[in-house]
Amino acid sequence: MGHTTLYWLGQDLRLHDNPALQQAKHNTDRLLFVYCIDPNWFKPKRYHNAAVGKMRWQFMVQCLNNLHANLCKQQQQLLIFHGSPVGIISQLISQHQVSRVVRSRQVGIDEQRQWQRLTAHHPDVFWREEDGATLYDLAQLPFAINDCPKTMADFLLQVDPLAIAAPLLAPATLPPSTPHSTVGLQADTDALSVIGGENDGLRHLAQYFESEQPNHYHSQCDALQGWHNSSKLSLWLGQGCISPRQSYAAISQYQTLHNDSDNGEALKQALLRREYWQWYGLSHGDGLFKFAGSCGQRPLTSFYSNRFTAWCHGNSGYPIVDAAMRELLATGYISNRARQLAASCLVHQLQVDWRYGAAWFEHHLLDYDCGSNWGNWQHIAGVSSDPDDGKPLDLQQQSERFDPEHRYRRRWQSEATPLTASGELNWQQ
Ligand SMILES: Cc1cc2nc3c(=O)[nH]c(=O)nc-3n(C[C@H](O)[C@H](O)[C@H](O)COP(=O)(O)OP(=O)(O)OC[C@H]3O[C@@H](n4cnc5c(N)ncnc54)[C@H](O)[C@@H]3O)c2cc1C
Structure with missing residues (x-):
């Protein structure tokens, strides 16, 4: 009857440079591409909000539909299921006599626990994780994973001599699937100005490095x-x-x-x-999500509902931060500078528990x-493993330096109007 492999997809929705896919297609007679939509993603639980918001979900649907379309070109399909990932994967293992499960390594603690439960429940199955979301492989690292360098500077020093592998090509052919029905996902194509999926990602990567912008x-x-x-x-x-x-190789070529x-x-x-x-997250497990962080020292902040709600909706009273939060609500993206200002304000000015932010x-x-x-x-x-972290930003000084003509604050001071007539976000204003 031959071997059946299940490739469990997560944040690796692509065919090119995908070590988990290369591993999954190797020496197998049948290959199932499986993606689980966990209903818990959409339920408000910790910190008052669901993990996945409406805009990110639309983006994810575009990514999934694009992958499915690319798989169909190779007589394959993406099997999408709604429900608890552990239950779904277990059921598929029994239903299709799966002998091997492969996925890309995941930083999220829920995803790690699901993997642990499944490997314990199915000791006869061969379980394999590949490093597809990082520049390096776990095996290459010069430190044990639970001994990740405490500072970014030390990490950079330690990984500097390591080689970064060249990207892998997409497979020319894929083993067949086994017959199984799947759900279709409807994307609201007008909701976003950027399009999710491998095709648009590769197009963006090529266009960016062909343009003047990197200069x-x-x-x-x-x-x-x-x-x-x-x-x-x-x-x-x-x-x-x-x-x-792929990104690193494109930079080298540029x-x-x-x-x-x-x-x-x-x-x-x-x-x-x-x-x-990525390695820091893997190293600290659930410490990544704890109030006392990875350093184990509880900050002096707390949860103040009114302050948090005001911050979320761009009403904190700090105009530069309010602009950032309105932009985030309207577009689903803000710059690194805006993220830093918003985060610093919540923690240091408003004294709110960082995990809510x-x-x-x-x-x-x-x-x-x-x-x-x-x-x-x-x-x-200031709860990472680096004792020098956690210095508050001076919002007044930062506003004068990064928004001297008040253009950013003016752009987002009134209710956000995210879309132009063409349906494109006007990032330039
Ligand atoms: C509070 C806070 C939350 C953040 N949350 C996220 C997040 O959820 N997802 C995310 O990708 N980035 C996050 N970042 C990092 C950074 O803000 C974004 O990666 C960056 O703004 C993305 O825009 P870009 O692709 O144009 O970045 P570029 O400046 O063009 O950088 C190229 C790439 O390098 C990586 N990068 C750059 N800076 C950082 C950084 N400080 N930390 C991690 N990666 C970096 C990103 O992958 C980015 O795409 C966060 C930063 C802060 C301060």
């Missing part, structure tokens, strides 16, 4: 707003529509073609910051990434 990255990436000031790769990295290795080391190096450093938070970002950010989001929040709240 200004180093001088402009700290700007408060503007589509062209930073790469916006995070939008497609978040769901794994493109990989960090550096060679343009003889531009400054901007290229700054972009590579940005990807390495992301890299740190992290969960609000998780709900709203189209580019939500577990390690990057919760890690950066820990860094700002």
